Amino acid sequence: xxxxxxxxxxxxxxxxxxxxxxxxxxxxxxxxxxxxxxxxxxxxxxxxxxxxxxxxxxxxxxxxxxxxxxxxxxxxxxxxxxxxxxxxxxxxxxxxxxxxxxxxxxxxxxxxxxxxxxxxxxxxxxxxxxxxxxxxxxxxxxxxxxxxxxxxxxxxxxxxxxxxxxxxxxxxxxxxxxxxxxxxxxxxxxxxxxxxxxxxxxxxxxxxxxxxxxxxxxxxxxxxxxxxxxxxxxxxxxxxxxxxxxxxxxxxxxxxxxxxxxxxxxxxxxxxxxxxxxxxxxxxxxxxxxxxxxxxxxxxxxxxxxxxxxxxxxxxxxxxxxxxxxxxxxxxxxxxxxxxxxxxxxxxxxxxxxxxxxxxxxxxxxx
Amino acid sequence: xxxxxxxxxxxxxxxxxxxxxxxxxxxxxxxxxxxxxxxxxxxxxxxxxxxxxxxxxxxxxxxxxxxxxxxxxxxxxxxxxxxxxxxxxxxxxxxxxxxxxxxxxxxxxxxxxxxxxxxxxxxxxxxxxxxxxxxxxxxxxxxxxxxxxxxxxxxxxxxxxxxxxxxxxxxxxxxxxxxxxxxxxxxxxxxxxxxxxxxxxxxxxxxxxxxxxxxxxxxxxxxxxxxxxxxxxxxxxxxxxxxxxxxxxxxxxxxxxxxxxxxxxxxxxxxxxxxxxxxxxxxxxxxxxxxxxxxxxxxxxxxxxxxxxxxxxxxxxxxxxxxxxxxxxxxxxxxxxxxxxxxxxxxxxxxxxxxxxxxxxxxxxxxxxxxxxxxxxxxxxxxxxxxxxxxxxxxxxxxxxxxxxxxxxxxxxxxxxxxxxxxxxxxxxxxxxxxxxxxxxxxxxxxxxxxxxxxxxxxxxxxxxxxxxxxxx
Numbered sequence: 001x002x003x004x005x006x007x008x009x010x011x012x013x014x015x016x017x018x019x020x021x022x023x024x025x026x027x028x029x030x031x032x033x034x035x036x037x038x039x040x041x042x043x044x045x046x047x048x049x050x051x052x053x054x055x056x057x058x059x060x061x062x063x064x065x066x067x068x069x070x071x072x073x074x075x076x077x078x079x080x081x082x083x084x085x086x087x088x089x090x091x092x093x094x095x096x097x098x099x100x101x102x103x104x105x106x107x108x109x110x111x112x113x114x115x116x117x118x119x120x121x122x123x124x125x126x127x128x129x130x131x132x133x134x135x136x137x138x139x140x141x142x143x144x145x146x147x148x149x150x151x152x153x154x155x156x157x158x159x160x161x162x163x164x165x166x167x168x169x170x171x172x173x174x175x176x177x178x179x180x181x182x183x184x185x186x187x188x189x190x191x192x193x194x195x196x197x198x199x200x201x202x203x204x205x206x207x208x209x210x211x212x213x214x215x216x217x218x219x220x221x222x223x224x225x226x227x228x229x230x231x232x233x234x235x236x237x238x239x240x241x242x243x244x245x246x247x248x249x250x251x252x253x254x255x256x257x258x259x260x261x262x263x264x265x266x267x268x269x270x271x272x273x274x275x276x277x278x279x280x281x282x283x284x285x286x287x288x289x290x291x292x293x294x295x296x297x298x299x300x301x302x303x304x305x306x307x308x309x310x311x312x313x314x315x316x317x318x319x320x321x322x323x324x325x326x327x328x329x330x331x332x333x334x335x336x337x338x339x340x341x342x343x344x345x346x347x348x349x350x351x352x353x354x355x356x357x358x359x360x361x362x363x364x365x366x367x
Numbered sequence: 368x369x370x371x372x373x374x375x376x377x378x379x380x381x382x383x384x385x386x387x388x389x390x391x392x393x394x395x396x397x398x399x400x401x402x403x404x405x406x407x408x409x410x411x412x413x414x415x416x417x418x419x420x421x422x423x424x425x426x427x428x429x430x431x432x433x434x435x436x437x438x439x440x441x442x443x444x445x446x447x448x449x450x451x452x453x454x455x456x457x458x459x460x461x462x463x464x465x466x467x468x469x470x471x472x473x474x475x476x477x478x479x480x481x482x483x484x485x486x487x488x489x490x491x492x493x494x495x496x497x498x499x500x501x502x503x504x505x506x507x508x509x510x511x512x513x514x515x516x517x518x519x520x521x522x523x524x525x526x527x528x529x530x531x532x533x534x535x536x537x538x539x540x541x542x543x544x545x546x547x548x549x550x551x552x553x554x555x556x557x558x559x560x561x562x563x564x565x566x567x568x569x570x571x572x573x574x575x576x577x578x579x580x581x582x583x584x585x586x587x588x589x590x591x592x593x594x595x596x597x598x599x600x601x602x603x604x605x606x607x608x609x610x611x612x613x614x615x616x617x618x619x620x621x622x623x624x625x626x627x628x629x630x631x632x633x634x635x636x637x638x639x640x641x642x643x644x645x646x647x648x649x650x651x652x653x654x655x656x657x658x659x660x661x662x663x664x665x666x667x668x669x670x671x672x673x674x675x676x677x678x679x680x681x682x683x684x685x686x687x688x689x690x691x692x693x694x695x696x697x698x699x700x701x702x703x704x705x706x707x708x709x710x711x712x713x714x715x716x717x718x719x720x721x722x723x724x725x726x727x728x729x730x731x732x733x734x735x736x737x738x739x740x741x742x743x744x745x746x747x748x749x750x751x752x753x754x755x756x757x758x759x760x761x762x763x764x765x766x767x768x769x770x771x772x773x774x775x776x777x778x779x780x781x782x783x784x785x786x787x788x789x790x791x792x793x794x795x796x797x798x799x800x801x802x803x804x805x806x807x808x809x810x811x812x813x814x815x816x817x818x819x820x821x822x823x824x825x826x827x828x829x830x831x832x833x834x835x836x837x838x839x840x
Contacts, residue, residue: 008541010621010630013807017558020815024565027819032826152368152375152409159373160829170829177827178577184778192773243772244591 052145071122073098087348101135125303131257196234218336281315464694492532550628563622570615598763640798
C-alpha cells in the first residue's frame, strides 16, 4: 500500500534557469518600455479602458433617486458631468455605452424596483430600435458583468485601473495584439462577410466614464480625424442580411421587431414613471455625411416623433434649439472635449425644464 | 481566479513569497490551504462550503474504510462517498439537463410536465475535484492507499489551487506523499516553473484566445451555410484552440506547483501526433483518461472478456467521458464518436494485429493525419451548441452546401493555417520526447529570447481575461 514516500519528481532541464529568467524578464521589460515610448510618440496617452467592469462600477453607484444617462457613444462624449450637476443639482451617472443599443439598460432600470430617479436617454434610432444583434449584445454584456462579477474580477479591475492610468500601451481598443493584427492590410476574398473595423483610439475616459475626444481627433484634417470619418463610412453601411433567411422574411422580422421595440420602450418608461421617476429623450448633435445618412435611413417623423408620442415623455432634439444646433462635430458624430462642456451647459436648462414638466405626474405602467 | 488575470499575479506573488518565507512545514501547508480556499472563493465564495463538504465526507469515509475490517461496512462507506460526490455533481451539473430530458420523454407519452426552473450555477471545477476525491476513497477501498496523515493534508490535496479548477486530476497516491517532508527551495526548479507558467499562459492568451478564438467562434456561431474553407478553418481553429487552452492551463498548473516545490504529472503529451485513437487518449487529458481507465474501464472488465464485452465497455467509457464534459447530448455524441473510433481500432487490431508496415514513418504519418482529421471531425460536436449547427458545419466541410458564405477574413484564415501547421509540426517533432528534453538541448540565448518574447506578447494582450474553456466542465 502506498503511504508516505513518493518517487515521482519532475525533471528540471539542466540549464542555468535563474540567469535565463533574469535575462528574459529584463529583455521583456526593455521591450515594454520601448513599446510604451513608441505608442506615446504616436499620440497615445494613458487612459482607462471602457470595460464592462467600469460600466458595472457606475451601475452599482446608481441610487434610488440618481440621475442616469443611457444610450450610445454620443451622450458618452457630449455630456459633461460637472456642467449638468451645476444646473440639475445631481451628479449624473454615465451608463451610456459606445456602439450599443440601450434598450436592455432601460429595461434593467425599469425592472429595478428601487429606482425612481431621472433618466436621460439618447436616441440614435438605428441603434436603439434595432432588435438583437451586436448593438444590444454590448448592453447585455455590461449588464451580465454587473450582475455576475466575482470578487476576483472586481480586484483585477481595480488593479487594471491603477495601471491603465499610468501606462499608455494598455489601451485595449487599439493596442492589444488582436487589434494590432486587425491593422494588417491583408485583402479579403471577394464577397467575404468581414465586419468593418471600429474607429481607432480617439478618446479618453475616467473613472466616472466621462469621455473626451482626443485633441488630435478634433483637428480637422488630422490623420486621426480622417481615420474616424473613414470608419463611420464603413460602419454606417447596413450589415448584409443573413443569407439563411429569405430577404422578405428578414425584412418583416426587423419591421416587427422595431414596431415591438416602441411598445417595449413605452412599457419600460411607464414603469419608471409610475414609481415617480422622470425620463427625457435627447437627440445629440451629429453633422455632415453621418447626419445625411441618419436622416435618410431613420427619418425623424418615423422615429423620433413616434417615440415621443408613444412614450409620452419630453424630448430635446438638438435641431429644435438654436443654442444646441450650432455645434460642429469634428468627426461628424461627436463633440470635441471643449464643445461637450459648452453643449452640456446649454443642454442642462432644457433638461431641467423637461424633468420639471413631469414633476408629480405619475403614470400607470402599461400592461 | 483566472491564471490570466491581474488578481492572480498579485495572489501568486503574495503566496509564493509567504510560502518560502515561512519556516515551518506545517504552517506552509496551512497557508497553502487558506490560499487555496481564497483562490476558489474568489469566484463565488459560498461554493467553498461545497468544496469543504466534499473534502469532509471523503476524509471521513477514507478514515473509516481504512480502519474498518468488515467488507460490508467498507462498502457502505464507499457508497457514502460515491453518493455524496456524484450526488453533488449530478445536482449541480446534470439536474437541469435531466429535468429537460424528462420533460421531453413524458411528452412522448402524452404527459405534459413542466419541470421547475432550477437556475443552478455550476460550481467551477466541480467535475475535477469530485473525480480527484473519488480516486482517494476508491484507492483506500481497494487497499491501494493509506489514508491521509491529517485532515489538513487531505484538504490541501483536494483544494491545492494550481490544479483545483481544471486539472490535472491528481491522484492521492501521487500527491499525499509530497506532503510528508518539506521541499527544500531550489532556484532552478522555481525558475523552470516560472518558464512553464509563461509557456502555459502564452498558449492560452496568445495562441488560443488571440490567434484562434475569433475564427472558431465566428464559424460555430454562424447560422448560414459556410464555404468549405471557412468551415475547415473554424474546425481546425477550434482543434488548436482547445488544445492550447487546456494544455495551457495544465502547463501553468504544473509550473505553479513547481514554484511551490510540488510535482504534478503531465496532462498532455503532443496529442495531435497520435497514431490511432488509443494513442490519442494516452496523450490527451491523460489524467482524465487514466482515471476513467483505472476506475471504470478496468473494473468493467476492460478488454479481458471478449470482443463484444470490450465494445460495450469502450462505448460506456466514452459515453460517460462525453457526459463528464458537459450536460448536453452534443458532448455525449462526441464521446460516442470516440467510442466508435476506439471500437473500430480495437477490432482492426484484433483482426490484423500490428503489421510491420504500420511502424514505418510514412504510414505513421498517414495514420497520424487520419487520426487528427477524425479527432477534428469529432470536435465539431463538442464545440457546437446544438446538432443543427454541427450538421451545418459537417455539410460545409464536405462541400455539399451549394452556394455558401465566406465568413472569415484572410487574416483569420492565415492565423489558423500558420498555427495549425506549426502545432502539427511541433507535435510530430516532439512526439517521442518531452519538453524537458527539448529545453535541455536548446541554446540558452534562444530560450531567453523566446521567454522574453512570450512575456512581451502576454503584456501586449492585457485586458479582458477570458475563462479557460475547461472551467465550464
